[in-house]
Amino acid sequence: MNKFLKILPFIFLITAATISAVGQTTYEERCDSVKAFFSTFDIAPDYFILTARFHEGVDLDTAVVTLDNLLSGQPRGDAYWMFSTMALYLHGAPNLPEQQKKHIRELWSTYQPLPGRSEHEHVLYYAALLLATENFHDMDERGWFNGKSTDLNHSEAETFLLDWFARTTEDGMEEFDSPTHTGFFLSAMLLLRDFAADQGVRTRSEIMLDWLLAEFAAKYRDGMYTGPHSLEFEYSVIRPRASAMTCIGALLFGDVELCYTGEQLLFAFSSYRPPDILRQIALENVRPHTIVQRRRAGVRYRNTTAPKYVYETTFLTPWYAIGSLDGGLIQPVNQHSWDVSWKAPIDRSTIFSLHPAASPELLAEFYPACEEEAWNTLASLYGRYPTFNKYVGGSPYEELFQYRNTLIAMYDIPKTDRHKLITTFFPHGLDATDADSTGPGWIFARSWRFLIGVFAVRPYQMVSEPAGTRFVSPFSRNGLIVQVASPPEVPTFEDFVERVKASKVDTSAFARKKRIRYTTIFGDKLEFTYGGARKVNRKKTRFDPDYLVKSPVLTSKAGTGVLRVTFRKDTLILDMKNVRITHKP
Amino acid sequence: MIFTAPSFFLILLSFVFSPHQPVKIDYTVEVGIIRNSLLKPGTKPENLAYGLSTSTDDGKTWSSRGWPFAQVRAVLHASSGTLLLGCDHGILKKRDSSWVLTSDWRLKNITCFVEIADAPSIILAGTAQGLWVSSDLGDTWSDLTSTLPEDDSRYINAFVMDPTGAVFAATENGCLVSNDSGLTWSRAGLTGERVRDLTLHNGSGLLAAATRTGVFFSSNRGKSWRKSSEGLLSVKMTCILADTARDNTFYAGTTDMGIFRTTDGGKTWTPGSFGITNYFIRSLYIDHSLTGRIYAGTDGGLFVLKPGHDKWDTFDLGSCAISSIHVHPFMQDSSQNHE
Structure with a gap:
């Protein structure tokens, strides 16, 4: 499938309307703006819009009809589809009718998504699979799309994620510094941090979130994810303020006008709060x-x-x-x-x-x-x-x-x-x-x-x-x-x-x-x-x-799994090996 | 009188194809598909050609098995009856009426299988990044990649087994050979060549390799190789097939110039693609036992060369990219419809 079609649901709203009062809003206020924007956006067969509708309880009758239409079509999008359906299933849960939940579970039986080739696709795939195995309680061995048991799917997903957490923090990431693709990793980490059953997975996901955001904050300038990129699309290479990370930066740091992208919803719905040291690094680190x-x-x-x-x-x-x-x-x-x-x-x-x-x-x-x-x-x-x-x-x-x-x-x-x-x-x-x-x-x-x-x-x-x-x-x-x-x-x-x-x-x-x-x-x-x-x-x-x-603000020795984030007198230590976040003000 | 295996084969073939004794044979043509394609514009989704597509009526109609969007690069019908599909995303095993993904994220980009002759429960899977083994007919897999040299040899394109049980591997850095079911490997020549396929002529023992720079032959199990390019209009080879019913006869497929044939052990090659409309040849198969036909899977469809003909006919399988071809006796199988 065309790669651009796959990511469409994630980025289609980037150039949409903005709110003013740059630099004067709090993170919570900006999260509220994101929630309001998506939950009142024209209804469309899009998982993010529907997730917002069900989460916020806005015009649920129309949302149910639209979701039924979406679910009745041929699923497409592989890992992106898996992740989007799980985000809806979990964040929309309070208002999502049982019949629609059942329909989603049935699609996980009949549609066989492929894990794709790239690092972000694998992370989305296994994050969604882990959460599905922890939430689809009525699925037996014959229920899962790949013919594996719930336990085996859960074990494989968890093994993959633990391996990825360790490899990424000890040896580095393959798809690094991407103004578009970093949003996928952040989305996966947010959903795991909020919903994974195991505390260890939740903490590791939060460490990964902080880690990725620390790297982003260190290179953030005026809405841009600066520097080279392991991969990026042409559109945002020549328009460095037109990527998902621009909108995420606007949400996190509040220094540029807020634009909207689907990944922001997962921040807005989450109890995760980015450490303030990251905002300081992004906005106040003035020394060359x-x-x-x-x-x-x-x-x-x-x-x-x-x-x-x-x-x-x-x-x-x-x-x-x-x-x-x-x-x-x-x-x-x-x-x-x-x-x-x-x-x-x-x-x-x-x-x-x-x-x-x-x-x-x-x-x-x-x-x-x-x-x-x-x-x-x-x-x-x-x-x-x-x-x-x-x-x-x-x-x-x-x-x-x-x-x-x-x-x-x-x-x-x-x-x-x-x-x-x-x-x-x-x-x-x-x-x-x-x-x-x-x-x-x-x-x-x-x-x-x-x-x-x-x-x-x-x-x-x-x-x-x-x-x-x-x-x-x-x-x-x-x-x-x-x-x-x-x-x-x-x-x-x-x-x-x-x-x-x-x-x-x-x-x-x-x-x-x-x-x-x-x-x-x-x-x-x-x-x-x-x-x-x-x-x-x-x-x-x-x-x-x-x-x-x-660098003066980020230090990590290869193989340690530890990132030390330092700014002024604040220190944040992200320790993946010992599954520990330490903040020393 | 003592029959060697090939000569017995020839006698059987001549009996089967005697014009005076027409024999009706039911058989299944089975192809692994890399890229899905609609049979015809407007074809319903249930008639999509994908996965493992089979025909029991000489290609008039096809049914598909496996996962709809899986790219099937290798198919193994093990002697136990086990059926495995090697796909880009892993290995699918037929279990009852469904397909089970028996691999995890580490085992992907499957390119080829081989079943060990004297231990049929052992199956090797070659991949774009290494080698895996199963000792339980494909239910579980173990990584043997560390037994391979640390270079492009870890990309395995094809296996061929000789009568002694030695397994030869065609890799992106020459040929390897293992005499212990894949536990250890040694170089078998063509180092530096991207070897895309291997075939063994059982009669002569001649080993032939299709590479990115032409065709090579070895008569001493890979100790030395001679290049064979006289008459080849392209050296970008994709696959090679030994016609074991005919001495010194081989067919070679290319990425851009179709098929070439040699009848003198590679001294000279002649073009042999008359009737083929897609010159990117992905797979070749000869069916000695049932029809005597040669099949060519291309990047855009399946073609067949019938005995005594010099023009290839096409099958109505759309423009699918065909990775592998098998023909075997027809068996009624109620599970052959979409699963």
Whole structure:
């Protein structure tokens, strides 16, 4: 099934109406707004709307008729369907008639949902299955869709979830930092935290919730989940305030206008209250700082000896965030390897580049089918995957080196590749732009307080498109230097341009040795060789493999299952191994 | 007079297909389907071709078993009567009138099965990420992946068993062989090649491998291989089939150029796809014992080559992608309708 259809119920309301009074409402008030919005929204055969209706007891007669229509159709959506029906079954319970409950249980007998391939689908599938086995008391062995007994289904679901809790907190997550998909994980954790029979599962789910939200809060800026994403859709990559996590951020932190997405309902109905330290980190952490994280690459079926980890660097100030993975391919279709995004009154406040790699062989590294099947299936599912002008996708021919607010991207694309070019997205609505020429050189831009210079190592063209201006540089061996800043780092745009132009760029060894040297406007000497060393002030840099995350506010040593969240004098310790949350004010 | 197995087979075949003695044989054609497809526009959902689809009237009508949206990559009819479907999401076992998912989340992306000849309760399942074993006819499974080399060899595409009981595995990094029912494995050549299928010509003992770069033959159980590409118009091979009734005859399927045939042990190949309308060949099957036909499962339908014909006929199975094909004697089975 089309992936977009599957997630439709979750995101269809993102651009709906908003409420005002930003920054003046409490979390409880915002939760009430969410409940009121969904329970009074035009009735539709949608599980979230119906869940809200039954939970809130609004116009139940119409809700019952609409639910009957929904249940009488052919179920579709696999794990998404399982999770949605369980959310309705549990949160709607007070007003859900027994006949409709029975109908849902019957569908769990006759419809055979598949667990899907991806991490979030598995988590939704097993969270729903665990809760179903704990609530469908009249199901015997022949009742379940998969022919297994209640006990076996429960045991498998619990084993999966316990394994996932441990793996994620000790070794990292595969689908990390996704502005859309993080919402699925949060939804699953909320439902488990609220309804799982076992206290251990409930506490672990709450630890996971806090953990995921701590990572989100640390990178949250002005409604955006900043930095690179293991996977994301094109729509929200070029509109960084148009994802489920924007609406969740608005609900949790209250700093931007509240928009609506189905996942918010699970927060609104839950007794879960996010620790205040997360809000403080999201909104009050004004000191420029760097977060470095070790990330798990996607499951490979071929080329399995490729590195299992990538490293993510995100540099944040109150005005902007620039983040990157260190390069390579971890998810071919939806990977977003680097971007800079900034606080501004435009919705597309982001710039990023990519090599639009696309081939059956690359897909087959990450999909179990053969090359041709992977290509036929995914190219039809993601129609823009093969195109040169797509906005998301990983490339094995891209390497990135970031030091604070400077990034060097290099590309060495084989002559045989489908697209021997790189593209860079510049949004419309920049306040000022300035470029030397279309040859190698600097392109400058300003957007509100944000200042950026992009040095094109090879000639390029600028092509105007509906979403923005696309920089296209049709050379296999290619590179960019990205320097960003904002006041007070540099007082004005003119000062910034002057300082950047005065900084030293050395690409003399680029053609022969694939090496770029650049002295930042802050005086740091960077040297980057494609496939080789990354140096800062002549010293080789090295990521510390012993840490899942290292930053002033988040610290986690790999293998410990412990995340230490620190801000000012507050400390929150999330200990998955000992199933303990400790808050030290 | 001593009959070897193949020659006895030939005599039996010549008897069965003698033009002077027409014999009516009831048989079931059974195909594993990867991608569901409607038979015809407007077809009712109950007539969806999916899972394991079977026909007992020479392909005129089909009925489907298994889960409607499961992608079936491998089918095993064990000698005990056990029927297993290897799917992307796990293993389905026929139990009474229903299908039970006998695997958990760790066992998925099943590509192939093999039943150990001298211990029929033992079944190996090859997957895109490793190897699993069941010693209770597929009810429970144990992970044997750690017995494989830590590289792309853990993607197993196919098994073939030789008369000594050795199991050869076609993997994404060459061939492996096990002489102890899968407990230990050693390299059997073609390291670095993405081997998509293996077949053994029982008569000559010739082992043939279909790879992403062409066809290879080994006459010494994988110790050495020779490449065979003369006449092949594509080297992107998907499957290979030994015609054990004919010396040195093999059929090879490709992703883009249909089927090729050799009658000289791979010295030369000739195109053999006349009548086939989808050139992405996914599976090949020869039915020696009942009809003498060769079947080709493609990415868009099922085709059959009847004895003495040179043009493939199509079955009315829609544009399903066919992963596996079996033909066996017809048995009345009341549970063959939708389950």
